[in-house]
């Protein structure tokens with residue numbers, strides 16, 4: 001039996017992660033959170049049991065250990081689905097690794113991962129960015145390059161759609177644009193970084209995206225890392241949004257906060273805008289990534305109604321493999337066998353995962369993947 005401690009099971013990702021973990025009879029799951037009543041409610045009907053103590057990660061991040069050191073001693077793997085990750089993850093990961101537990105996190109972006117690498121004990125093992133983006137986004141590029149023999153001259157991907165938002169997601173997004181990675185409106189052309197204007201970004205292609213989808217180029221560390229590994233000289237990563245009210249509400253919020261945590265009311269305004277954008281429409285999320293090499297092309301396609309459920313399933317998969325990895329703070333994109341994960345996800349309800357020959361914008365014969373009413 002592997003003993004798993006799950007934090008954040010009451011969130012959108014954590015709920016899906018708990019469902020996936022609880023389906024595995026080889027795991028003994030304990031759930032910890034800041035609201036004992038909700039923790040008990042979420043454990044009901046699953047094999048998981050509530051932790052004996054209440055855990056507040058805000059207190060932990062501020063330097064007060066609310067019993068976490070003691071709790072991690074009871075776990076082989078600590079899974080952290082609580083967020084926002086940029087506020088809580090490093091503090092919890094450090095305690096887990098010092099307590100000799102392995103650590104899994106769907107968040108923990110590059111600056112935080114580098115911070116954790118500097119303070120982690122040498123024998124600590126963690127698998128982070130274990131979600132759809134970052135995570136599967138990087139693996140998709142590896143999978144398509146592998147299909148062409150491990151090299152690619154050019155990579156292009158579109159990723160996003162129309163999804164409900166969560167509190168952690170809004171806070172995380174604001175942090176990413178405040179801290180910035182320098183990758184906004186940037187692509188790689190002939191091996192160099194180039195800024196592009198909005199009309200120069202490749203539009204999200206039909207039939208995979210509707211014409212309401214908007215494209216934004218973004219070259220982040222994950223994409224550049226993978227592009228370097230496969231030798232790609234031309235790279236375009238396109239984030240896709242499909243909700244004008246949400247984009248406007250986030251822009252307003254961005255103007256009103258400056259490094260401080262956004263207020264509950266301003267986050268509420270963004271969440272309300274996201275709900276309005278969803279009104280009368282079906283949620284969707286698509287990841288379409290194509291590699292080209294010597295006249296050949298290969299495409300990875302993931303389509304789902306619920307990106308949080310996919311992220312929860314990925315975090316659960318990471319929980320099962322993390323203890324097989326060597327010491328280190330590994331991002332999901334570096335796992336030894338990417339196909340093992342994508343094959344696992346292919347069985348997830350409401351989700352399609354395919355690797356296809358040909359270029360994404362021009363793949364034919366797979367219109368059966370386009371469910372009626374979604375696009």
Ligand SMILES: NC(=O)c1ccc[n+]([C@@H]2O[C@H](COP(=O)([O-])OP(=O)(O)OC[C@H]3O[C@@H](n4cnc5c(N)ncnc54)[C@H](OP(=O)(O)O)[C@@H]3O)[C@@H](O)[C@H]2O)c1
Nearest residue numbers: 008010011012013057058082083085107131132133166168
């Ligand atoms: N890689 C990816 O593709 C990806 C995608 C989505 C999310 N994520 C990451 O997954 C994490 C969760 O995101 P989400 O969308 O599921 O967020 P969410 O729905 O807002 O859930 C947040 C969770 O964190 C818990 N939490 C918040 N503050 C806490 C505190 N002070 N102490 C203890 N628990 C606390 C919440 O507990 P309560 O129920 O008590 O509020 C809830 O369980 C984030 O780190 C996010 O970055 C990654």
